[in-house]
């Protein structure tokens with residue numbers, strides 16, 4: 001938010017934390033990009049039947065500059081690695097990452113020369129959603145778990161964690 | 168169609184046609200590498216046969232198999248005639264250092280990408296191709312992944328997370 | 341940009357909402373006009389062919405699901421037919437009919453996704469919601485059959501993974517009825533929509549000669565008026581028993597391809613209905629000991645079946661030396677599997693002839709000299725699936 005850098009260490013935030021977290025949790029905007037098969041399930045989640053709009057998340061952003069959440073939906077090929085890293089770095093703080101599907105989490109069935117064995121090698125991941133592809137309910141569950149994490153965050157704690165090293 | 172086709176090829180390209188195979192009702196002809204372009208051109212322009220559709224170009228690596236004696240790589244051209252609803256294959260066997268064969272881009276524009284893919288994955292060169300560059304693999308990848316001597320699970324370390332900061336350097340600190 | 345250079349280079353993708361995945365297009369623009377559009381692919385290169393060449397024939401099937409993930413059943417069918425040809429297996433009648441029914445519904449599902457994404461590219465946002473709502477019905481059927489929503493692996497070598505579910509007929513009839521009903525809505529929303537017509541008519545035109553020269557297949561080829569459908573030209577899996585039309589276009593533009601796909605959906609529903617009407621009784625797997633897995637019920641009660649099951653699962657079967665090619669008409673075009681056996685239980689070569697890869701090769705000619713906004717329409721009307729383009 002740009003505000004937390006200016007808060008001195010001696011100040012403890014409680015109500016403000018609550019409010020900001022509530023707002024962040026309820027209006028998380030995912031980055032609208034899909035990689036492979038999992039992306040189709042992601043679209044299903046956003047579409048009529050499963051309707052993710054119920055959780056305030058239906059606004060897919062085409063530009064990483066406007067997104068808070070990156071859903072890595074699908075296998076990450078070696079050629080795509082630099083692109084994903086760039087996209088992640090272009091997203092403004094605070095940002096979260098969901099690794100959706102077996103491929104993004106660990107390479108899945110493709111243990112070969114072309115696929116990165118887990119997207120957590122290049123960007124930090126908050127939630128792993130297993131499955132090949134995960135059912136929309138599973139993705140929703142992952143998103144709700146992420147919201148729990150967001151809810152517990154403190155403005156100041158998040159600030160400290162932003163400096164986490166990308167491994 | 169089969170008899171017509173083999174008659175046609177035998178009469179016109181007797182010297183270049185080395186073998187005929189029939190497996191599960193599928194006819195394939197093995198031709199010499201330098202003849203493939205002229206054979207295809209003749210087939211495409213023949214009014215009777217009208218082989219107009221180049222469905223696919225691919226390659227088989229016979230490394231470590233008996234067949235390797237006849238040539239390690241087998242480039243397979245998959246041709247189809249709309250008029251006769253008939254599909255057949257032309258094969259070219261390549262071996263040794265000089266893995267190159269003429270390009271079909273002059274006859275079919277669709278051959279462009281197909282040949283690039285074979286080049287990328289097998290390292291077969293198509294002489295005269297307008298833009299013979301990598302198509303699917305990343306530029307950093309060395310080698311040709313679909314060759315049998317390319318390991319399946321080998322990760323090229325170009326994108327490893329500690330590329331800029333390799334472990335040795337860190338230990339010194 | 342140098343002073344003499346009049347054009348600018350623009351990169352579209354690999355992360356772009358209307359490239360249907362991770363396609364990258366390098367555009368040379370002169371103002372709003374496209375000078376060249378060069379697709380750059382490989383951002384989803386998965387090494388599927390290499391992976392397939394390291395597995396037993398049976399274990400390849402799940403990998404085929406992931407090639408064209410919008411039409412998993414078509415891939416299963418293509419691969420299984422090719423292996424059946426290689427091993428010279430004849431499957432029971434019931435299997436053929438069930439396969440046709442499922443594959444045609446797959447075509448509908450795939451075209452529905454295309455319809456949704458293509459129209460969202462052109463600005464019709466609500467279409468996606470409708471299309472995915474109807475697709476969900478077909479996905480439910482997959483789940484009932486194979487236990488998975490998308491990656492079913494339901495069609496196996498020599499038959500099906502299990503018998504058709506008990507309420508299969510009811511489900512299929514419901515799907516056919518509902519989608520037929522809803523297609524009328526789609527027509528109202530798009531077919532006569534002036535904005536849609538203006539965006540697609542006369543856009544991304546390719547002539548018949550050029551289409552053949554570019555080796556196109558499927559709706560891309562038929563949109564230009566070339567009558568080539570693998571189902572009619574070289575029937576497989578009993579398609580000769582079904583009565584259906586192959587729609588053809590005249591102008592070879594995006595609108596014609598749209599009409600063709602819509603008509604194909606109707607025809608597919610008809611075929612599925614014929615299949616469900618005439619579904620014969622019988623076993624759901626061929627009886628070929630040592631090659632085709634015995635039915636699960638037998639494995640539990642019969643000694644020999646159990647031994648064969650164990651042997652096939654652990655060792656697979658040895659294929660003869662030779663190559664076969666089996667083409668099927670997938671929703672995108674001619675999908676072919678070229679399988680080379682080398683006398684062992686692992687295929688020497690599994691080549692997928694990817695229709696969207698070949699079709700995408702025609703993008704430069706579709707967009708040359710056109711407006712930038714038409715590029716999006718051209719990509720949409722090719723109907724690509726990046727999983728299949730890059731493999």
Ligand code: SF4
Pocket residue numbers: 036037038073074075100101102103104108109131132133134406
């Ligand atoms: S996890 Fe499965 S469904 Fe998801 S991208 Fe990988 S192969 Fe496709």
